[in-house]
Amino acid sequence: MNDVFAVSAAPHIKQKISINSVMWQVVLALTPALLIGIFFFGIQSLFLTIYAVAASVFTEALIQKFRKVPITVNDGSAVVTGILIAFNINSSAPWWLPVLGSIFAIAIGKQIFGGLGFNIFNPALLGRAFMMASWPTLMTAGWKFTTPMNNLFQSSINGLNNLPSNFPEVVTSATPLRVVKALRDTTQISSDVANTVMDNLTGMNTLQDLFWGNVGGVIGEVSAAALLIGAAYLAWKHIIEWRIPVSYIGTVFVLIYVFGGINGMFSASIMLPIFHILSGGLILGAFFMATDMVTSPVTKKGRLIFGMGCGALTVVIRLIGGYPEGVSYSILLMNIAVPLIDRYTVPKPFGQIKR
Amino acid sequence: MGFKTFPGGIHPHDNKVFSKDKKIEVMPLPEKIVIPLSQHIGAPSKPIVKIGDEVVAGQKIADAGGFVSIPMHSSISGKVTKIAQFNHPTGALVQGIEITGDGEDKWIELVDESNFMDLSAKDLKERIADAGVCGMGGAGFPTHVKLSPPEGKKIDTIILNGVECEPYLTADYRIMLEQAEDILAGLKILMKIVEAKHGVVGIEANKPDAIKLFKKLLKNEKNIKVVGLHLKYPQGAEKQLIYAATNRKVPNKGGLPMDVSVVVQNVGTAIAVYEAVRYKKPLVDRVITISGKIVKNPKNIKARIGTFYSDLLEYCEGTTEDIGKIISGGPMMGFAIPSLETPMTKGSSGLLLFDKKEAHREQENVCLRCGRCVDICPMNIVPSFIAHHVRNDDWDSAEKSGVMDCIKCGSCAYVCPSHIKLIQWIDIGKIKVSENRTN
Incomplete structure (x- = not known):
């Protein structure tokens, strides 16, 4: 019998979980949304995703080789970043856009800080911010409606009179959120018109389309349902935890309900918050980006604060800020606050003596 | 049926299937034993025998080294052959007394006082202290010390820990099934000593037959109840058990159960208390689980304190594969030890053998901050x-x-x-x- 026995600190049993299994399960959870993206926008979406993933993985490997550290691309984290980058562009984007976005995300968003576990920002979101700042027209233009959505807008607009001459164009070439923003910001149209468009946007048909993905959008955020299937899987596997998504979405719901209407406080219908939650990548952000382990708080209370902060910033950006969207910037801004949140939310030990 | 629990915790596979249906077997006398002088928390015991002395089972061979300490007794009859450093189940080297048996199993004189409940609290406590009883769940805190709260601290509840939340271990489960009356007698002694009004037996949900048996035995007891606890690790940790059973939180930063008027004892300790009081029998044997996937015949064995793990494993017919890791205690909190030539102590609840694959540990990686x-x-x-x-x-x-x-x-x-x-x-x-x- 061999007389050399392993001696180590307890515990001597270990749950079957590793960084690899966590990351590859996230990849799995993103697959339904990818499939829906391919279904709605064509095989081009798949190619763009492959470019993004390949660029991410290659960049990570190259930099790790350069840094003379073990190459860990098979842990799947770069694959996740690549997929999320592709999810944030639209299917008519040129091939080099996701490639450059991924290179930036991995190089500047992750490896420059020391790689996985040390990055301050969500790499994919940083990559998206980079693409937005560098090629804003490519990121927003060419936004495709699926046909039913287009018809909806046409019909609601055709029924209206007194529209300013440029308004239909604004509407038909814009995302639903952009329309909502335009309705809030413009003084060119009468409140009757604005209210009618708003009602149409927040009608049951629109919300259903938003939920199932029968709308335009970037590759990954088109179907809330597909994203939720993936999120449910991750929650079931205890890879994401309820606090961040729930506090994020809950905060958006409340704030939009209170401040989101176009006729002052509490003028919004209960459908408006739902509309906001289902559009503009909020589901993708709340379940897959804000929950990124590395860049979100460790403490339980911290996660609630983080989610609420993301929600509040998203609403501020959407209602007051210059962008119709706000998810990615709000998460990036909250990423910076994570060390501070963690420091001030260290829990009280079990049995803490009250003083 | 209204199981209780604590916040947090995990659900490891309990792996009790290997040994849970194995009745307790009494191990034949070992040829040689070693009584480590530190089997407990507190000062080591002081030997009072020298090499060459003849001893019998139950004979005191070391005095308590202070108040927070216990005496040690020989667990077999024979001759003291060595007083030296020996392997200890915690992985350290500890001073111990080696006794080579004469194979006769001669004992000190034991008594049988069925009216032991008439004894005063002080006498009861003295018998427990004299018998060298310490906590048998693992930590090994001297029992008589736990039963001596400082002035002003009142104990109103004794909790018996029958949780056994460590995977693999089934020793407590078996004694609860096979010696339930002794356990309850021990509990009543403990309650009498500290004048506790309430007794609680905490048992985890994966031992429904033990819960049922205790419920049956306690049908007519007003002051003692069984609390069923959710299957969750570490349900048997003292503070977590107290919280689940009484809803009281032991203060952190060095707080003790007595700060919330509770004393917790392991079910095995309750038996030792009962035997110490009724028979004046020192703590010289205990039930230990020998288990693991590679153990040929996993068992729950009643063995003399000081029996070598190698003898215990041999009694279980050895292993089917090469051993990768030896664990003294449970897999979550037990100690990996370098040798089977290690004597079991009063706190040895289990001996686990893992194969090479089970012993393998992955490299430490960076923290993902997953929380x-x-x-x-x-x-x-x-x-x-x-x-x-x-x-x-x-x-x-x-x-x-x-x-x-x-x-x-x-x-x-x-x-x-x-x-x-x-x-x-x-x-x-x-x-x-x-x-x-x-x-």
């Missing part, structure tokens, strides 16, 4: 932060983060996807912080 350790920590501290502070030799921050509150249950290390050896880091932190305190 899984935070989610499950039963003490509600942040293990990953503490490990980080310890790595940076930042003892002040480690202390502020609650390193001393950690009960070392190992749940955090169990769930960590990065395989970070959190308990190892925390242990270093505990040692350093207490060193700094004394300096």
Whole structure:
């Protein structure tokens, strides 16, 4: 019998979980949304995703080789970043856009800080911010409606009179959120018109389309349902935890309900918050980006604060800020606050003596 | 049926199937034993025999080394052959007394006083102290000390710990099934000593037959109840058990169960108490689980204290494969030891044998900050932060983060996807912080 026995600190049993299994399960959870993206926008979406993933993985490997550290691309984290980058562009984007976005995300968003576990920002979101700042027209233009959505807008607009001459164009070439923003910001149209468009946007048909993905959008955020299937899987596997998504979405719901209407406080219908939650990548952000382990708080209370902060910033950006969207910037801004949140939310030990 | 529990915790596979239906077997006398002089928390015992002395089973061979200490007794009859350093189940080398048996099993004179409940609390406690009883769940705190709260502290509840939340171990389960009356007699003695009004037997949900048996036996007892507890690790940890059973929180920063008027004793200890009081029988044997996938015939064995693990394993017909790891105790909090030539002690609840594959450990990786350790920590501290502070030799921050509150249950290390050896880091932190305190 061999007389050399392993001696180590307890515990001597270990749950079957590793960084690899966590990351590859996230990849799995993103697959339904990818499939829906391919279904709605064509095989081009798949190619763009492959470019993004390949660029991410290659960049990570190259930099790790350069840094003379073990190459860990098979842990799947770069694959996740690549997929999320592709999810944030639209299917008519040129091939080099996701490639450059991924290179930036991995190089500047992750490896420059020391790689996985040390990055301050969500790499994919940083990559998206980079693409937005560098090629804003490519990121927003060419936004495709699926046909039913287009018809909806046409019909609601055709029924209206007194529209300013440029308004239909604004509407038909814009995302639903952009329309909502335009309705809030413009003084060119009468409140009757604005209210009618708003009602149409927040009608049951629109919300259903938003939920199932029968709308335009970037590759990954088109179907809330597909994203939720993936999120449910991750929650079931205890890879994401309820606090961040729930506090994020809950905060958006409340704030939009209170401040989101176009006729002052509490003028919004209960459908408006739902509309906001289902559009503009909020589901993708709340379940897959804000929950990124590395860049979100460790403490339980911290996660609630983080989610609420993301929600509040998203609403501020959407209602007051210059962008119709706000998810990615709000998460990036909250990423910076994570060390501070963690420091001030260290829990009280079990049995803490009250003083 | 209204199971109770505590916040946090994990659900490891309990693996009790190997030995849970094996009746307790009495192990034949070993040829040789070693009685370590430190089997408990507190001062080591002082030997009162010398090499060449003839001893009988139950004979005192070492005095208590102080108030927080216990005497030691020979568990077999024979001759003292060595007093030296021997392997200890915690992995250390500890002074011990080796006794080579004469194969006759001669005993000291035992009594049988069926009216033992008439004895005064002081006499009862004295018999427990004389018998060298200490906690048999693992930590080994001298029982008579636990039963001596300082002036002003009232104990109103004795909790018997029948949780046995460590995977694999079934020794407590078997004694609960086979010696339930003795356990309850022990509980009543404990309650009498500290004048506790209430007795609680806490049993985890994976032992429904034990819960049923105790419920039946306690049908007519007004002051003693069974509390069923959810199957969750570390349900048997003292503070977690107290919270689940009584809804009281033991204060952190060195708080003791007696601060919330509770004393917790292991069910095995209750038997030792009963035997010490009724028969004046010293604690010289206990039930231990020998288990593991590779053990040919896993068993629950009643063996003499000081029996070598190698003899116990031999009695279980050895292993089917090469041993990769020897664990003294349970897999979550037990000690990996380098040799089977190690004597079992009063706190030895199990001996586990793992094969090479089970012994394999992954490399430590970077912290993903996933927070899984935070989610499950039963003490509600942040293990990953503490490990980080310890790595940076930042003892002040480690202390502020609650390193001393950690009960070392190992749940955090169990769930960590990065395989970070959190308990190892925390242990270093505990040692350093207490060193700094004394300096």
